[in-house]
Amino acid sequence: MDLEAFRWLLTDDGQALLARAEEYAGDDPLAAQTRLRSLAEPARAAAALTQATLRRRAEAKFGELAARMYFTPDGLEQATRPAVARHRAARLRAFEAETLVDLGCGIGGDLVAAAEVGVVCAGVDLDPVRVAVAEANLAALGLPGAVMVADAVDVDTTPFEVAFADPARRSARGRSFSVDDWTPPWSFVERLLRRDSCVKVAPGIPHDLVPQGVEAEWVSDGGEVKEAALWSGSLATTARRATVIGRGGLATLTDEDPVAGEVRAVGDFLYEPDGAVIRAGLVTAVAAGVGGGLVDPHIAYVTSDQAFRSPFARGYRVVEELPFREKQLRAALRERGVGRLTIKKRGVDVVPEELRKRLSLSGDAEATLVMTRVAGSGTALLVQPL
Known part of the structure; x- marks a missing residue:
């Protein structure tokens, strides 16, 4: 996505074009692009149609918020589901955390959830487009927060009570399940986990990779395992936790009282x-x-x-x-x-x-x-x- 075209999209003229694009988004893509190019230059027309298309796609994940938010294709795919992000934000509030730095904030899904519960948030990302989108999402939802372009490994996290990170789990070959391919790398995650922090990781993370004293929480939403999160420092309350989010609310199970696995015949x-x-x-x-x-x-x-x-x-x-x-x-x-x-x-x-x-x-x-x-x-x- 072109950064200049996206920023123009936030102007009054850009918003008018985006409204038109949302009208045309259900049409044939080529026809929609042609109609929009009669109203604006190609880069701006493409940016408007991209946002309109992504907003429709985002409804499955973000619900009614999707119509007010902004996305990039990879940012939408990688963004935390709102129910999961809000659960994490609720845990932060339960620990009375007041400030958070998001190291690799993407389009700002976790920033939004934390800001909603009153946590003062700052986010960084290497991609200027994702930074611009995260800023736009906070503004669109009327939430405070600061976002800037920076490398997570260079950020001083000491002014913040909690550090949050969501390492990119992709390599040149696509999605990767190896910690050696993470950006920032696993060595950075290990250092971060020596302080009060939360790191979002893939659900398939091996138990033996979790450092001693760090809580590993697996979260499912609507019956699907969406992610695991590592909680460290004073945020860790157990070794392993399963959290289930469903229509009836949220339930959590921990390993505080380990139970032996008795094998028995099939019952009723x-x-x-x-x-x-x-x-x-x-x-x-x-x-x-x-x-x-x-x-x-x-x-x-x-x-x-x-x-x-x-x-x-x-x-x-x-x-x-x-x-x-x-x-x-x-x-x-x-x-x-x-x-x-x-x-x-x-x-x-x-x-x-x-x-x-x-x-x-x-x-x-x-x-x-x-x-x-x-x-x-x-x-x-x-x-x-x-």
Whole structure:
């Protein structure tokens, strides 16, 4: 995105063109571009159409805020979901943090959430366009804060109570899961974690990479694991935490009281722990919470003889066990008139989409099938969601 064209977009004339672009955004892109170029020079027309298109795309992540905010394509992709950012901001307020420096602020999603709860924020980023967009977002939402172009590794964080960082996890080959490819590098993160700080990391971060005394929190939103965050210094309250955000609100589970993972036979109910719980290694805590145990020492399914509703796991009533072998399984499902089948699998070499095609079912009934290992053996369970 052209920086000069974006800054022009914030002027009165630019806002008028952006309004036109939002009218045309649903049209054929070439036709929309042609119409806008009749009203402004190409760079400005492109900037307006880009923003209008990104605002539509951002509605899935930012909801009604998207219509007032500004984005870059990569900034929108990398931005924290508002619900997750607000949870993090709420934790900062709970610790009575008053000032925050965001080292690599991107388009300002986390700055916005922190400013909303009254934290005095400053952000830095290497990209002048992202800095301009972050500034524009704070202004558009009527929030205070300062943003400037700077390299995070050169910033003196001592004037701020909390330092926040979201290292870019991309290399020349695209998204990277190696800490060696992070910008700023992992060595910078390790230094930052020696003070009160919070660092956003990928959910797949290995437990043994987390420094001693640092809290690792895995967060899911709407059933999807979105990120992990490392909390250090006085902000760390436990070793591992799973936080689940859903329609009913927020729930959190910690490892303060470790529970042994008892393995037992499949009972009347099966529970599928939330992804954040699994990443945090707290499946046995869910088992304890439902008065049950694990179906296998290496599989993240929990079983119990009691029905529970838990924010940390989805529950199913076990109807019956079916044959695991494909031929016999097909016959059993056809005998029960199953035509629409949801297949959930864990710990077995099964591709649900491919298996569903091979089963070639055509009945009127709908069913859910769990394919997993129970005490080391492949098992197929017909279940009903609670």
